[in-house]
Structures are given as structure tokens and as C-alpha cells.
Amino acid sequence: MRTAMTFSPDGRRNAADLHDSSSFDHVGRDAGADFAAGRVLADLADADPRIVVGCADLTYVTRLSTFGARHPRRFLYYGISERNMIGAAAGLATTGHIPYVCTFACFSAILAYENIRTDLAYPQVPVRILATHAGISMGFFGTSHHATEDIAALRAVAGLTVLSPCDPVATEAMLRATVGHDGPIYFRIGRGREKAVYTDPTQLRLDRPTTLTQGGDVLLLATGVMVQEALAAAATLATDGIGATVVDVHTLKPFPRTVIAELAAAHSSVVTVEEHTIEGGLGTLTVEALAAAGVGTPVHKHGLRDEFAIIGPPTHLYQYYGLDPHGIATVVRRMHEHRARTPLVSEPLWTPDDRAAVLAARS
Numbered sequence: 001m002r003t004a005m006t007f008s009p010d011g012r013r014n015a016a017d018l019h020d021s022s023s024f025d026h027v028g029r030d031a032g033a034d035f036a037a038g039r040v041l042a043d044l045a046d047a048d049p050r051i052v053v054g055c056a057d058l059t060y061v062t063r064l065s066t067f068g069a070r071h072p073r074r075f076l077y078y079g080i081s082e083r084n085m086i087g088a089a090a091g092l093a094t095t096g097h098i099p100y101v102c103t104f105a106c107f108s109a110i111l112a113y114e115n116i117r118t119d120l121a122y123p124q125v126p127v128r129i130l131a132t133h134a135g136i137s138m139g140f141f142g143t144s145h146h147a148t149e150d151i152a153a154l155r156a157v158a159g160l161t162v163l164s165p166c167d168p169v170a171t172e173a174m175l176r177a178t179v180g181h182d183g184p185i186y187f188r189i190g191r192g193r194e195k196a197v198y199t200d201p202t203q204l205r206l207d208r209p210t211t212l213t214q215g216g217d218v219l220l221l222a223t224g225v226m227v228q229e230a231l232a233a234a235a236t237l238a239t240d241g242i243g244a245t246v247v248d249v250h251t252l253k254p255f256p257r258t259v260i261a262e263l264a265a266a267h268s269s270v271v272t273v274e275e276h277t278i279e280g281g282l283g284t285l286t287v288e289a290l291a292a293a294g295v296g297t298p299v300h301k302h303g304l305r306d307e308f309a310i311i312g313p314p315t316h317l318y319q320y321y322g323l324d325p326h327g328i329a330t331v332v333r334r335m336h337e338h339r340a341r342t343p344l345v346s347e348p349l350w351t352p353d354d355r356a357a358v359l360a361a362r363s
Helices: 039-045 063-071 083-091 105-111 113-121 152-153 169-175 225-237 257-265 282-291 314-320 325-341 352-363
Strands: 053-057 075-077 098-104 128-132 161-163 185-188 209-215 220-221 244-248 251-253 269-277 298-306
Touching: 039 053, 039 063, 039 098, 039 169, 053 063, 053 083, 063 075, 063 161, 083 098, 083 105, 083 113, 098 105, 105 113, 105 128, 105 185, 113 152, 128 169, 152 185, 152 282, 161 220, 169 185, 209 225, 220 225, 220 257, 220 325, 225 244, 225 269, 225 325, 244 257, 244 282, 257 282, 269 282, 282 298, 298 325, 314 352
Parallel strands: 053 075, 053 098, 098 128, 128 185, 161 185, 220 244, 220 269, 269 298
Antiparallel strands: 161 251, 209 244
16 A cells, blocks of 8 residues: 655655665655755745746655745746746746756657757756756656756757766755856756765866875776766775776766866776766767877777667666666776787677676576
């Protein structure tokens, strides 16, 4: 029997008896999440009357209820009407407002791609899209709710800034730093379960990626939730004598091409990690940057290949696709071993056999 859903005094749903730690609380999936945006925007709106927030049927799961409770007349609820919400936000922006609109990444970047392109980017209006639950973090909900193509699609939209914070502190830093930005911004946000990477918002600068650890062998470039996984992988690799420099590539457009090329030139190999297809995302951006700078360091792109993700608990999917610390460390090790034999690595370094082993362990 399903437990009745109740609400706590702060407006959050109480799902105390519905937890499943292996699947990010599939039933009570908003319990314990921290998206930062609701509270940060509420604080910013205290001093800036231009800020308004729109939500598409996700008030509680995205924590925008915090903003709605403090600024009810500036909180707009659109229901399951994401494309309409983005179009309405464009209109609000033309009247002097700064609209922030929030929905899952699959519904903003994929479903409403045309609205982002034509309603926001073409007229260059200051609308900010808070695209939560990016990548495969919606697990059980399947392909319609996965967003593994959004970086590739949106990087092609002229005049659109694409930011990918890795934790709530990074999200807060980016929100505060971009209030006055003239054009539209796409914030690619995870599921609110990200481990802390930053302790201070001032650690992060939008004009360059953040180097989190230093190592002499492999440059490990990650974005979004994969940053925490890359850091854990680097700690494991250190015990094997492999030094990995871990870099948080939080600004995907405009891409910091010069800095990335300089970092790559100082290492023997590069591995990019993204909760996204390897076609057109962080890996492709990196390869393009190195080619433009004439840097010959070999790059291996790690993420989903030419495929749609299977359905299952998000944490299990990360293991299946090698996007957990074990999988990332395995890929880096193999890249390091390949480099000792040949500079060219063309085959996948997380193999079908690795995926089969994950399934076997789960059966």
C-alpha cells in the first residue's frame, strides 16, 4: 500500500518511509535534494524586483517552493506546459524582468529546443533556464526523461551560454555571477544529490575551468555530477601511481579552448567524462580545442556512445556505463596503459564485457 504524502511546514513533501538509497529515492525522489536555486533566487529577489521565477509542475522536487513562499506574486506556475513557459518568459524579459524558468533538462533542452533557439537566443533576451535532472539521472523514467544530447544540441544555438555546475555551491556561484548577463543562459543541473566539491563560491570563476587536483600523468576533464566521480577516481588512481589532474569544466559555452589546450599540452593523455553522449559534448569540444591549438595529446571521450540509455536506478546506470569512480578509474588506467604502447586509442575503453559484469553483479 502506498504511504499517503504529507507536507512539512516549509512546504516540502514528507517521504520518510519511501526511501531507497540505491535509486535516489525513486518514490520519494525529492527527499533530501538540494538544488540551491530556490533559496538563492529568493535571496537575490529580495533586492532585485526584476527577478521572476516560472515552474512547470515541479515546484517541490526542484525546491522552487522556497522562492514561491517568499515571493508568491513573482512565482508563476505553468503546469505541464514547458514550451509555453519558455515563450512566456521571453515576453516577460522584453518588459524588463529577468525570468528564471525551471523544468527537467529533457523537457527544456529536448522538447523546447525550438523555443530556446527562436524565442530566447534569436532576440537575445535575458531568460535563464534551470534544467534539472540532466543526463541519465531520471533512471527509471526512461528515454523520454533522459537528457543525454542537450550539450550537443544547445552548443549550436547562437548566443546561448551553457553552464554546468557540479554541486549546489557551484550553482549558487553561477546564479549570482550571471544576474546581469545580457543574453539567455542554460544551466545544466543534476538531481540535487551531488556531493560537495566546493566549499566557497569564490573558488569558481566563469572565465576558466577549475583545477581541483594536480597530477603528472592524465588530464581528467569532467562536467556536472561527473566531477565528484572523477575526484573519487583520481584518489583511487593515486594509489596505483597514476597522477590525475582533475578539472571541473563548468562553462561549456563559451568553451575555454585556450586554457583546455594548455592543460592538455602539459599531460601525456586526456580523458573526458560526461553524463551525455560522447558525440558533440565535452569530449568533442575538447578535441576541437586541441586541434585548433595544434596540441597533439591523445583524447579519449568517456560517456554514452551512439545509444539510448537503458532503464534502471540512476546509481546502477552510472555503474553500467562506467560513470562511477570505478568505471572512470578503469578507463584512465587503460588509457595510461595504451599510451605506453601506442599514442592512438580508437576502441572503447569501457567495454561490453565491463557492462556485462555490472549486470551479472546485480542479478
